[in-house]
Each structure stands twice: as structure tokens, then as C-alpha cells.
Amino acid sequence: MQSCMLFASNHFIMEQLSTTLNVVMSTDSKTGISGIAPLADVEKLAYEIHRYSSFSTNYFPENILVDCPSDQSSRWSAHTNNPPQYLTLKLKRPAIVKKIKFGKFEKAHVCNIKKFRIFGGIDEERMVLLLEGGLKDDNVPEVFNLRCRTEDGSEELPILFLKVVPLLSWGPTFNFSIWYIELHGQDDPMYTSASLRNYNVLREVEIVKLCLKHFRQQGYDAAFRALQEQTNVQLEHKLITELHKCLVVNGDFEKAEQLITECVNNGLMDTYLSRQDYKHTWRMQPITSKLSPGNRGGHQLVVDTKKRLVYLYGGWDGYRDLSDLWVFDIKTSSWALLFEQTQLFNGPTPRSCHKMVYDSVSENIFMLGRYLDNSIRTTDYIKSDFFLYDTRARTWLQICDDTSQMGGPHLVYDHQMCIDSEKRNIYVFGGKILTPRSVSNSTSSEPEYSGLFSYHIATNTWTQILVDCHHPSAAQADVLSIKSRITHCMVFHTKNRKLYIYGGQRGKEDIDDFITYDVDTQAISVLNKDNNACGGAGGSSVCAHNSGTDVKNEPSPGYTLRATIDCDRDEIYIFSSLSKLKDRRDIQHDDASNSFWVYSLKTYDWSRIYTYRHNAESSNASGKNDLLEPCPRYAHQLIFDDVAKMHYLFGGNPGKSSLPQMRLSDFWILELEKPKRIEILMYCRYLVRKLHYKEMTRKDPLKAMQYLRNHVAEVIDHSNPEQLKNFHKLASLLFRTDDSNTVSGRSPLATPPLGKTLKMDSDAQVENVEAASGADEKRQIDEESANKSGSQPDVINPVEDQFSMESCDSTATTASLSGASDSAVSSASSSIHSRRNSSKRAHDGQQEELRRCRAFLFNKIVQLMPASMVQPERNLSDFVVM
Numbered sequence: 001m002q003s004c005m006l007f008a009s010n011h012f013i014m015e016q017l018s019t020t021l022n023v024v025m026s027t028d029s030k031t032g033i034s035g036i037a038p039l040a041d042v043e044k045l046a047y048e049i050h051r052y053s054s055f056s057t058n059y060f061p062e063n064i065l066v067d068c069p070s071d072q073s074s075r076w077s078a079h080t081n082n083p084p085q086y087l088t089l090k091l092k093r094p095a096i097v098k099k100i101k102f103g104k105f106e107k108a109h110v111c112n113i114k115k116f117r118i119f120g121g122i123d124e125e126r127m128v129l130l131l132e133g134g135l136k137d138d139n140v141p142e143v144f145n146l147r148c149r150t151e152d153g154s155e156e157l158p159i160l161f162l163k164v165v166p167l168l169s170w171g172p173t174f175n176f177s178i179w180y181i182e183l184h185g186q187d188d189p190m191y192t193s194a195s196l197r198n199y200n201v202l203r204e205v206e207i208v209k210l211c212l213k214h215f216r217q218q219g220y221d222a223a224f225r226a227l228q229e230q231t232n233v234q235l236e237h238k239l240i241t242e243l244h245k246c247l248v249v250n251g252d253f254e255k256a257e258q259l260i261t262e263c264v265n266n267g268l269m270d271t272y273l274s275r276q277d278y279k280h281t282w283r284m285q286p287i288t289s290k291l292s293p294g295n296r297g298g299h300q301l302v303v304d305t306k307k308r309l310v311y312l313y314g315g316w317d318g319y320r321d322l323s324d325l326w327v328f329d330i331k332t333s334s335w336a337l338l339f340e341q342t343q344l345f346n347g348p349t350p351r352s353c354h355k356m357v358y359d360s361v362s363e364n365i366f367m368l369g370r371y372l373d374n375s376i377r378t379t380d381y382i383k384s385d386f387f388l389y390d391t392r393a394r395t396w397l398q399i400c401d402d403t404s405q406m407g408g409p410h411l412v413y414d415h416q417m418c419i420d421s422e423k424r425n426i427y428v429f430g431g432k433i434l435t436p437r438s439v440s441n442s443t444s445s446e447p448e449y450s451g452l453f454s455y456h457i458a459t460n461t462w463t464q465i466l467v468d469c470h471h472p473s474a475a476q477a478d479v480l481s482i483k484s485r486i487t488h489c490m491v492f493h494t495k496n497r498k499l500y501i502y503g504g505q506r507g508k509e510d511i512d513d514f515i516t517y518d519v520d521t522q523a524i525s526v527l528n529k530d531n532n533a534c535g536g537a538g539g540s541s542v543c544a545h546n547s548g549t550d551v552k553n554e555p556s557p558g559y560t561l562r563a564t565i566d567c568d569r570d571e572i573y574i575f576s577s578l579s580k581l582k583d584r585r586d587i588q589h590d591d592a593s594n595s596f597w598v599y600s601l602k603t604y605d606w607s608r609i610y611t612y613r614h615n616a617e618s619s620n621a622s623g624k625n626d627l628l629e630p631c632p633r634y635a636h637q638l639i640f641d642d643v644a645k646m647h648y649l650f651g652g653n654p655g656k657s658s659l660p661q662m663r664l665s666d667f668w669i670l671e672l673e674k675p676k677r678i679e680i681l682m683y684c685r686y687l688v689r690k691l692h693y694k695e696m697t698r699k700d701p702l703k704a705m706q707y708l709r710n711h712v713a714e715v716i717d718h719s720n721p722e723q724l725k726n727f728h729k730l731a732s733l734l735f736r737t738d739d740s741n742t743v744s745g746r747s748p749l750a751t752p753p754l755g756k757t758l759k760m761d762s763d764a765q766v767e768n769v770e771a772a773s774g775a776d777e778k779r780q781i782d783e784e785s786a787n788k789s790g791s792q793p794d795v796i797n798p799v800e801d802q803f804s805m806e807s808c809d810s811t812a813t814t815a816s817l818s819g820a821s822d823s824a825v826s827s828a829s830s831s832i833h834s835r836r837n838s839s840k841r842a843h844d845g846q847q848e849e850l851r852r853c854r855a856f857l858f859n860k861i862v863q864l865m866p867a868s869m870v871q872p873e874r875n876l877s878d879f880v881v882m
Contacts (some may be wrong), residue, residue, distance in 0.1 A: 013690050016155040024834050042098060045183040050090035050124075050161065054079035056175060061087055061306060065105045067180040069139065077111060077177040078166070087164045094122060094158045097189030101143045103180025108137045108477065110171025113178065115525065118146065120159040122199065127163055134523065137170045156195040156200075159185075159685070168526065206872065208233040212813035217855055219848065237869040239263065239861060248854040253692040257685055261537070263865060264681045270863045273680060278609050278672040281594060284627035285648070285667040290456075290653055293326045295663035297635030297653040298783040299830030302365055304391065305643040311358070311365060313652065314351050316635075321350035325389070328667075338394065346397035348387045353413035355428075358455070361421045365389040371413040372434055379436045384411040388737035394619070399460070409450045409461030410435065414560075416490035418499060420478075420519065426455040427499060427519070429836065430484045445472070449484035449506065452517070464523070480522070489563030490517075491572060496601070500565070501763055503557045511555035514599075527604060528554065554606045555597045564640030564647065570601040571673075573640065573647070578632045591653075592632040596670075609672070621855070630668050640804070646671050681818055684861055689855050690730065690858075695850070697733045704733055 004031025013238045049061040059077035064087070068074035078085040091097070097120065104112065115134045121127035130146045148157055162183070166176035186192065208227065212235040215224040228235070235241070239259065247256040263269065293299075299322070301350070308330040314322045325339040325347070351370035358365055367387040383402040390397070404410045408428075415431025432446040452466040466482040467474050474481035488504025499517040503510075514527040555561060556575045562575045574597045593613040600607050612629055630636075636652025646668040656662050689712045696704035708730060716727045862870040 017739050039496055042128060042184050043186060045095050045185055045187055047089045047162070047183055047365055048092075048551065049087065051086075051088035052076070053085045053087075057473060058212050064178050064181045067182070069103060069106045069179070072105060074493045075111075075177045075179040075520075078175045081169060081173070082174050083167070087178065087181075088124065089162045089164070091160055091162070091180070091183070093187050093189070093536075094160045095150050095183075095185045095191060095847075096156045096195060097130075097162060097183055097185040097372050098147055098148045099143055099161045099184040099562075100146055100162075101141060101182040102135055102178070103141050104135070104139050104183070105179055106137050109177070109275070110137075110169065110174045111170070111177035112137050112168040112170050113129070113176050114170045115166075115168035117165045117728045119163040119165065120146070120157070120161065122158055124161045128157070128647070130159075130162075134168075134525070155198050156852045158192055158199055162723075177687075205233055207234055209443045209872050217875075218781060219851065225406075233752070236862075236871050240865070242426045242856055247688070248851060248858050251695070251850075251854065253688055257688055258696045260684045260688070260861065261681060264677050264684070267677075268866060268869065269677070269680050269864045273675050273677070276675050277607055278598065280609050281671045281673070283407060283669050283671075286333050286667050287335065287667065288332060289336065291337055292335040293324070293665060294649070295665040296322060296352075297633075298371070298662045299637055299651060299726065300354060300356040300367075301359035301637040301639045301648065301650060302356050303639050303641055304358060304360070304363070305641055305646070306360065308643075309391075310639070311356075312637075313356060313365075313367070314348075314354065315651065316352040316663070321352050321562065323350040324533065330644075335356060342396060345396055346398065347389070348385065354469075355415055355417040357417045357419040357422050359419055361424075362457075363391045364397075365391060366419070366426060368409075368417060368428060369412050369415055369431060372411070376509060377434055377436060382411050382434050382436060384409060403462060404454075406419075407464065408455065408791045409433075409453050410448075414451060416484035417500075418490055418492035420492060420494070420497075423519075424457040425519070426457065426821035427452045427490075428455070429490055429499070429501065430486060430488055430504065432486050449672070451484055452482060454519075462817065466517075481513065482515075483513075487557075487560050489561045489574060491563050493570075493601070494567050495563060496567075500563075502563060502574065503555065503561050505557060512554070512557055514554075542767045553608070555595065560634045560636070562638035563637065564638065565644055566645070567642065568642065572599040572601065573597070574599070575638050575647075575649070577636065577652075594630065594632050598672075623730065630666065632665060636664075680864065682715050684864075686712070687857055687861070689715060691853065693730065694733060701734050705731075708734075716872070721780075 006028070048066075048863075052061045055061055056079050058073060059075055061076045063074050064076050066074060074089060100118065109728060109851050114136050114137070116132075117129060118131040119127035120130045124529040128147075130148075131144055133144055135142055149155065151159055164178065164181070166178070169176050199355050208231050212224055212233065215227065216235070224274055224284045227233075238242075243256060243259045243263075246259060282558045293312055294317060296315030296317045300313050302311050303309070304311070304605055307716070309803070311331065312326040314324070314327070316322070317880070321463060323339075323342045324337065325342055327336050328334070329336070329340055333542065338343055348354075348367060348370075353371035354369045356367045365388070367389070368384070372382065384400075384404050386400040386408070388397045388399050389395075400406055402411075409415075411434045412428075412431030413434065416429050418427045419425070428450070429452045431450045433450050435448065449470070450469045451468045451471065453462060454463045454465055455464070466480050467483040469481045473479045483506065485504030485506045487498075490501045491500050492498070493500065497510040497518060497520050498821055499519060501515040501517070503512055503514075505511060512528070516527060517523075518525075536637075555574045560577075562577075564573045565571070567709040576595045576597065578592060593611055595611040596609040598609060627715070630649060631654055633652035633654050634648060638647055638649045640647050649668040649670065651666070653663055663805070679821065688854060689707075693704055693712055703802055712730065715726065717723050862875075
């Protein structure tokens, strides 16, 4: 009995504990924050409207302080949707802000912000990005986590000002609106004091570093040592300090080279190298087999990176469609014909403008789409057949006779396909739909474009994700639409799980938007939204960019842009070839060129690797240009081997109006390579030895000439005409006099900008290093100043020697001339002292100039190293308002 009562008592206690935990863990319906709510960490924060860009009538910024989802006027609405529009909120006191909640109207509204950014910081003028996101077009409040720690994650980030920047609304021409904002975090001084204290300590350290850098650069050595000893703040890594001592203070150039070599070998300049542009190399793919695919365009290539195989199917040879299947063995550089006519083996009929994807899991090739001439577009013939080729069994299988009957796309051409092998999905977007209506001679009917579809391989099912913006169902509120197109690019990032769509054409309109589609969340974003003025309803892409401002650092729409992706490097590559110019497809026009672009998904920037402008006349005359790289073309194919990190290009249409049937069969390899460590090392050695050589020309021209020939020549690429030319120009310094005119221009020591290829000085960069600090070559760097710094042996200074002789002569003359007046002696003595003072000033100026030139080189070299190891990039003088 007692045991039963004890059990009942324990059971009651457990029930009470369970109930208590359920209450604590329940979701707060007001804040939307679920889980155990740590009261010390998260609470609602009070704030006020500090600043705003604009507001419409009666839609005041203060409206966001009150949550009234049933009141349409209870919101802030900007006066315009032209950027920049913003709201700056100021908290009651510094806080660690962890979450932000957006309230909404009771139903979907076109003014909801589809894309926004949030910045925050203690100082209103210096804020960091806390969040980039977007709201769904519905009536459900949304809560977002804000970045609340420093970049290295070591400290919590105190916030006093928070800036909300709308970027895009759900309506194409509507202003931005925010209905309600709620902030959650902790502003208790007992909680934030540690973060604020650490923040102030970090700020104090940066201020001390700026002072140390200034003192060292200005030669205030005593002040530098005193401040460093008192604060115990190190300006930089010990290795960098040693480099400064060797290069700037002692002028020990050999030791400086050794330290720079150590830095390069330890990978300290790898980050800088990774920011440089690729160097490209085109070369013809060698073929060892007797057979190879013939001329064609509109064909397809896929690569099996594991087995090192490339598959090619079909295309148009200028006279007919083809149905042959070829495989290229990368290891043996040989082609093999698998099927000459696949329709005889249950495969597809001859076709072009189709698309293929390779499934690395099943090792199957999937094929969809084709182009049909208008004369054969009959009801019985227009069917979207869907094929599979088993590369292991070497057999064909028709998956479906017509995908449109299974919820998939109609028969399309010039579409794009991507595969998600992990989730077993194939995505098909865009393309022009072929229908029997095209048989009519009516030219007034608008062409139809296909939307975005997905095919699930495991279940053999199709799903339409997005309809074209002109589809009849696009007007419905619950239907997502997109502006479809042809001749566009589409790639899939396996890690980010996003489709990236760029460019294309729709009728006579060139589309240059850059869209991302998250296949898991169905979220659509526009990466180049600054180039566009409007957006489409329901998640459609933005309208075409105004061609009146064609100065854009991104690929121009062409007939067939080709895109690939490297998911490891987070880079998208686009090969742009023959472009559209007043509907002319003739390679003779001036616009015929190839260009290769890289888009970094880390920095969200385009970078053009090269542009090759094809000159048909000179090419035909010399026969050399076409051997350097492919001629401009369209209807070609480009694929990427992510194992070997190289591209393969085959065939295409060169667009010769005089030979309309001409197609190509050339097979090219494109290799992209970042600058290597040895290149940056040679570049730094060149800068160091160049400065050493220039100092030697002032002291010992003969020795300088030998140094130029034996040491500077070692770090020159004599096969590079530009480097060789600049090397020869260095010899002219041996014949310059001290009265040479001031040379203006940029210093040759300036390092190449980030993202630019490393190269030696150009023709405009042969000026003396003194030009960088505003000096000219009138000043002579004497031996004694170098000897004081510990780098050169004692050498008699001719200027000081002259002053010594004058002093002795004056004394003798004064002793022998007893009739000389005291005033004359005094005058002579004053003249001697004046000359000595002038000599001292000249000597000090030369020594200062010598150190300034070395310090300038030091600053340029350390810019190539990690910011955490070197002195601050900014200067104390940057904060002085002139």
C-alpha cells in the first residue's frame, strides 16, 4: 500500500514536471520563437525610428511599431521603389539582436518586400551585413535569425543601429512596404557589458595599430617603441616585422628576399593568388582514332568524369539531322562510333536542338526535345518523346512517347536541362513550344514558351513548377510564373541546391537577368537586380535591362551562350561567342568575337577572363589566328570536366553568310589556371631587386650594371616581350644624371589590382620609384646614409669631403691674414656653417627619401599577405578631414 502511494506521488510529480516543461517549450504565438526560451538571452527589444529614406502619404515609418494586420494603412511605404530606400532603427541601448520578426497584412499584398538586406552596428556610419533574405507573399508573419557574432565567431556583436534596406517588392511597379517589425535579443547591461567591453578593446587595439603604423612610417622610432612597450600591442606578425627591419631599416635586400620566399612557401599569398583572374589556354584536342564525328551544329555533349568519357549525339550537318552516337575516350584521345542510326535500335530519330544530361548514379543519359521544320509540324508528328541510354548495357529505352501527356513539357527546342543526381530529379526550363498551330501561315500568333518542369527519375513522374508569365494560368494568385526564354544558360549547384539561369531571348527581346531558383524552398532571387527596373508577379523574373545603358560587366546575350559550373570552386563559367547584331549572322562583321566569363558565387562578381576578336581576313591570309583558339560560332557545345578542371568544345556554326551550310568539327580543350606561387615569388623578387639596382646606380654604376645583368635578369621571363622590354629600359638609369627632370606617373612598384593578372611593369611604369612619394632624381643617395643603416661599407662622401677642405682653407687663411677684419672672419665662418647646415639637410632628406622608397615597396608587398598578419590597410591620415 505504501509502495503504491509512493508510486502515485512520483507519478503526480512527473506529470507536473512534464506539464511545466511543455509550457516552457511551447511556441510563443506572438513572437513565433519556439523551443525552450532562455529568458536571459532572448526578449523583445524596444526601438525607435531613427532615420528613413522617404514615405508615402499617411504611410509613416512609425506605423511599423504597431502590429495591425487587418489595417491596410498600418504600414510604412516608401515614396518610390528607386534605390536606395531604407529604415534605420535605433535601440534603447546597445543589445545583442538575435532575431527579427516581420508582420504582414491579413492577405497577400504586392507591396510586400520580396528581397531585403539588414545591416547593424554600434556606429550608424559603419554597419555590417546581418541578413539577406526575402518575405513570402502571404499573410503569415516570418521570423529570421540575424548574424549576432563577429566574422571569426569569437565575440557577440553589439548593435545600437539596425538598417532595413528593401530591394525588391512582389509587385513589378509597386513601392516597398513594411507592416510591422519586432526585434528579439538581449540588452541587459549585465549581459552586453562583456561584448561592449571586448568591442571597445578591439577598437582600442586598432587605434593603437594605426598610430604604430604612422609612427614607423614617419620615422618616429622612439614614439613607436614607447607606445608598443606601454600598450603591448603588436603591429603585425613577427615575420612581417622582421621583413620591415631587413628591407626598410637595414636595406638588406638578400635577407628580405629570403623572408618573402618563406612567406610564399608557407602559403601566405595564396589568398591573393585566388583572387587573381584565370589565365586561359586553348589547344586542339589530339585525336588518335581514324574515325571522328563530322561537321555539325545543334548537337549535344555530356561527360562521364569517372570513366573519362565524352558522349556526343546528333545535330545538323548543314543538310540533314543526324542520329549518330559517339563516345570519346579522354585517356586514349580516340573516338568510337556506337550507333550510326539510333532509330534502328529503339533510339531517338534524327534531331538537333535537343538536350541531354548524364546521371552519374545510374550511368544513364536522358534526352528530351528537338527542332522540327515548320513543314512537318503535324499533330501526329509533334510529340515530346523522352529517351534513356544505358551506357553500361549500351541499350536505348523510350521512357515516354509524349511528356505533355504525363504532366511534362510539350515538344520544345533551345531549352535547358539539369540533373540533381542525389535527389533523382531532372529540371527542364524554357524553350520554344512546337505546336500544330505553327503550320498555319498566320504570322500574328505569339510564340509559346515552356516553363520550369521537374522529372523524378525514381517514380517516373513530371511536375510543373513554374508556368510562363504569358500562360493563361499565370494570372491566378496561387500560380507561380516566370518569364521563359530560349538560348539561355542554366546550371545546377549540387551543394547550394539551386538552379542558376542567365540570359536568353524572347522574341526580339534580349533578356540579361540572372536568376536563382532554390529547388527545395522554391525561392526565386535575382542576382543582377540592379540592372533591372521591374519584376514579375508571383515570382517571375525581372524585365529586360534597358539597352540604353550597355556598359555592364557581364556577358552580353548571344545566340547560344554556353554555361558550366564548378561546385567546388563556387564558380559559373559562360562562353559567349557569336552575338546578335541587327539579325546578321556573318562572322565578317566587327562584333564577331569570343569571350569567357567567370561568376563567383562567393563575391557575386563577374570577371571577364579574355576577349578574342576574330579577324577573318587576316586569318584567311596567314592561317594562324584559327590555330590560337576557336573562331566565333553558335550552335556549338561546351562541357566541363570537374575532375580534370577543363572544358571541351566541339563543332558549331561559324555563321558565314556566304556558306550557310557550313558546320564545324573542331574539338578544343580550354584550360583555366590561376597564377602560381612561383609567379608571385618572381614578381616580388623583381620588385626587390629593381629597387636594389636603382639604389646601386647612384653609388656604383659599374656594380649596378653587373647586378642588372646577373641578378635582375634572373627574375625576368625573357619569353615575355613586355617584361623583356621593361628590363631593357632599366639600363637607362645607368646614364641618367642627378639633374634629370622629374618623372611623373604611377610607381612601377604598384601591385596589380585584385582580380587582375600578375605582370611586370608596362610602358607607363618605367619611372623611378621616387615618383611614388613625390620625389625626383635630383637628389643623390649617398653612401654614408646607407652605411648608417648597416647595409653598405664605409665610402667617402664627396660632398662632405668638399666641406672639410673648405673649412681647413678658411682657418689657414684667417691665421695668415693678420690684417683681416673680425667681420670678414665672422662672415666666412657663417658661410661655412650655412654650407654645413645645407649639407645636413640634404643628407637627412636623402636618408628620408631612401627609407620612404623602401617603405613604399614594403607596403605593396604586405598587401599580398593575409590582413590578420600585417599592419592595418588604412592610415591614420585617412581620418583627417582636409
